[in-house]
Amino acid sequence: MTEALADPLSNPLAARDHARAQGGTVVESMPVLPPVADDLPAGVSPDDHVWEETIAAGGYATRRLTRGSRLRLIDVKGDAAASILIFNADMPTERLNVADTVKVQWNAYLGEGKLLLSDMGRVMMSIVSDDAGTHDTFCGTSNPATNLAKYGEGRNSGAFPSGRDRFLLGAAKHGLGRRDVHPCVTLFKGARIEADGTITPEVGPFAPGRTVILRAEMDVIVVIANVPHVLDPRADYTVTPLRASAWRGPVTGEDDPVRLATPEGLRAFENVEDYFRR
Amino acid sequence: MSTDPHMSGLTGTVLHDVVVPARAPWLHHVKAGQTLRIVDLEGNQAVDFLLYSAADDAERYSAQDTVAAQGNLFLREGTKLLSNEGNALMTIAATSVDYHDTIGGACSCESNTLRYGHHTKSEHACVENFLEANLLEGRGKRDIVSNINFFMNVPVEPDGSLGIVDGISAPGLTVDLRAEMDVIVVVSNCPQVNNPCNGFNPTPVRMIVTA
Numbered sequence: 085m086t087e088a089l090a091d092p093l094s095n096p097l098a099a100r101d102h103a104r105a106q107g108g109t110v111v112e113s114m115p116v117l118p119p120v121a122d123d124l125p126a127g128v129s130p131d132d133h134v135w136e137e138t139i140a141a142g143g144y145a146t147r148r149l150t151r152g153s154r155l156r157l158i159d160v161k162g163d164a165a166a167s168i169l170i171f172n173a174d175m176p177t178e179r180l181n182v183a184d185t186v187k188v189q190w191n192a193y194l195g196e197g198k199l200l201l202s203d204m205g206r207v208m209m210s211i212v213s214d215d216a217g218t219h220d221t222f223c224g225t226s227n228p229a230t231n232l233a234k235y236g237e238g239r240n241s242g243a244f245p246s247g248r249d250r251f252l253l254g255a256a257k258h259g260l261g262r263r264d265v266h267p268c269v270t271l272f273k274g275a276r277i278e279a280d281g282t283i284t285p286e287v288g289p290f291a292p293g294r295t296v297i298l299r300a301e302m303d304v305i306v307v308i309a310n311v312p313h314v315l316d317p318r319a320d321y322t323v324t325p326l327r328a329s330a331w332r333g334p335v336t337g338e339d340d341p342v343r344l345a346t347p348e349g350l351r352a353f354e355n356v357e358d359y360f361r362r
Numbered sequence: 363m364s365t366d367p368h369m370s371g372l373t374g375t376v377l378h379d380v381v382v383p384a385r386a387p388w389l390h391h392v393k394a395g396q397t398l399r400i401v402d403l404e405g406n407q408a409v410d411f412l413l414y415s416a417a418d419d420a421e422r423y424s425a426q427d428t429v430a431a432q433g434n435l436f437l438r439e440g441t442k443l444l445s446n447e448g449n450a451l452m453t454i455a456a457t458s459v460d461y462h463d464t465i466g467g468a469c470s471c472e473s474n475t476l477r478y479g480h481h482t483k484s485e486h487a488c489v490e491n492f493l494e495a496n497l498l499e500g501r502g503k504r505d506i507v508s509n510i511n512f513f514m515n516v517p518v519e520p521d522g523s524l525g526i527v528d529g530i531s532a533p534g535l536t537v538d539l540r541a542e543m544d545v546i547v548v549v550s551n552c553p554q555v556n557n558p559c560n561g562f563n564p565t566p567v568r569m570i571v572t573a
Contacts, residue, residue: 177503182426183467186524188476192465193522203489203506205472222435222465224426229448248446262420263504265446277518281436281461283429314430348476355475 113140113325121329128154128331135330139164139310141323142243144250146257146307148173151360152335153300155209157308157328159216159272162292164326165313166271167225167247169255170200170208173303176260178204182267186221188348192277194219194269197342199349200298206356207349208304210342213297218274218286225251225268226314235321244321247309254307271296272326273313285315289322301336301356367534368401368568371456378571384564385553387491389498391416392541396573397455400549402513404565405533408552409512410468410488412496413443413451416544419501421445425464425508435518436461437510442542446507450542457537459530463514466524468492468506469554478556491550499546511552512537514559 119136134153138160139145149155157166172178181203186192188201196214199207225247231238240249251265272294274286310326312318336343336353343353369376377396381403382388392398400409415421424446429435431444438461442450454462467473470489474482492506513535517525553564 181467181473181508183465183508184470184473184476187466188473190524191522192518192524201473201476203470203472203503205470205475222426223430224424227427227446227448230427230430267424267426267508277435277522279517281434281517283433283435315433351476351480355472 113138113143119329124329124331132332133329134332135328137328139308139326139328141325142245142311142321144254144307144309145328146254146305147328147330148303148305149300149330150303150332151300152333153330154212154333155298155300155306155328155330157271157296157298157326159290159294160292160327161324162294163289163322163324164310165273165323166326167251167268167309167311168271169251169266169268169307171258171260171264171305172202172208173305176258176264176305178202178206179264179266180208180269182221182269185269188352189346192221194221194271197345199352200269201352205352206359207301207352209298209300211296212299212342213295216272216290216294216296218272218288218290220270220273220275220313222275222277222283223270223285223314225270225309226311230314245311247311247314250309250311251307254309258305270313273316275315283315285313285317287313287316287318299333299336301353302359368399368536368570372397372399372570372572374572376570376572378569381566381568382549382551383566384551385486386551387495388549388551388569389495390547390569390571392545392547392571393573394541394543396541396571398539398541398547399570399572400512400537400539401568401570402531402535403533403568405535406513406531406559406561407565407567408514408554408559409567410492410550410552411510411512412492412507412548414501414505414546414548415445415451416546419499419505419546421447421449422505422507423451423509425510428464435465437464443510451545452539452541455538455540458535459513459537461515462537463511463516464508466511466514466516468509468550469552469557474556482556485555486553488550488552488554491553492548495548
């Protein structure tokens with residue numbers, strides 16, 4: 085504490101001095117501005133690095149990413165949960181459609197090569213790299229009621245904020261509201277389905293450092309909530325920081341293996357390419 | 363005493379009783395305590411179904427909250443249909459089909475281009491029905507979320523594949539939904555003709571509201 089703060093009311097500049105003295109503080113979960121990282125993939129120029137942020141346990145972040153950008157998410161300590169909403173940045177009424185994502189690809193388990201589809205028959209993002217393999221398209225995220233029941237408190241302003249409330253804040257910062265918070269996918273936490281429909285959550289904790297890389301196939305807004313899986317059986321609000329890095333990259337080419345992998349996926353790419361033929 | 367087999371087991375007064383034609387939308391306000399019976403008249407007809415709170419339609423059916431709350435993907439007798447805020451909108455009071463789907467979503471002109479090819483773009487689809495009905499009350503595309511498919515069977519295989527299996531419905535089978543609050547029900551009587559879910563043959567369904 086500075087000397088001025090010992091008697092703050094007598095010095096009108098004490099609050100300014102105290103505030104300024106905090107600048108440059110480094111903590112575990114924060115954005116890095118300008119973005120810097122020593123572990124960008126080979127071939128990625130630091131000049132193309134557009135986002136570097138570690139999202140707090142229980143926190144959220146949102147970002148607009150241009151077509152071709154890569155978004156790398158790292159489960160830094162093994163207990164992150166990246167629940168994600170995706171919007172078309174130019175027309176946010178177009179958004180991730182989880183039902184179409186699982187139905188069109190005839191499979192509900194996400195992994196490398198899978199596409200995240202919009203409600204307009206277009207691919208929004210594709211998963212170009214995944215060494216986690218435990219992801220969830222079924223359960224969505226927590227809401228204030230589920231967190232109240234589980235942790236005794238669910239308010240956004242409390243100690244145990246819910247994914248839905250995190251999404252509402254993130255969406256609101258793009259002018260979006262309650263009608264825009266749609267079904268999400270959650271990366272790093274899984275949900276296996278048994279023959280009788282029973283959902284078995286796979287919440288770890290897992291090895292630290294598991295990584296997923298998504299490629300933006302259109303200009304998107306992503307909203308990411310890093311909160312415990314809604315079916316996490318652990319009594320405590322258990323979640324660890326999630327690191328997000330993004331860099332500019334080339335728009336997907338005609339010979340891209342993810343683009344060509346399935347006839348349904350190829351048509352999703354053709355539809356998004358048609359949308360950008362403007 | 364009704365001799366109509368579709369009324370079997372229903373009590374109270376019939377407030378509403380219509381046949382929704384094949385491929386058509388239907389919107390109806392159902393008050394708390396009232397029961398909506400859906401009758402699959404000819405069998406294996408997918409009834410795509412959305413729900414909103416009448417008091418605040420930004421509160422609406424959430425497939426993800428519903429399956430998470432019960433720890434199971436299938437909607438069965440007793441399942442509470444939860445909103446995005448965790449409140450019960452309706453309860454499946456009775457069903458003569460073992461379970462119903464809520465992960466498959468609704469067909470749309472756009473998703474049909476992916477599933478079947480661009481030649482299907484001009485075909486009628488459930489999202490068109492959802493929009494047509496919702497637009498009457500000021501709701502639009504932002505209000506379309508994952509829905510229920512009554513009488514549909516979409517199992518998930520061990521590798522994550524969505525099973526394509528025979529329907530489990532039959533002519534005259536029913537599902538009864540009790541409203542837990544005042545709700546707006548929006549139905550698309552699925553026009554899908556590219557999918558075995560309704561035998562490539564959309565058929566009418568009957569909606570009966572009692573109290």
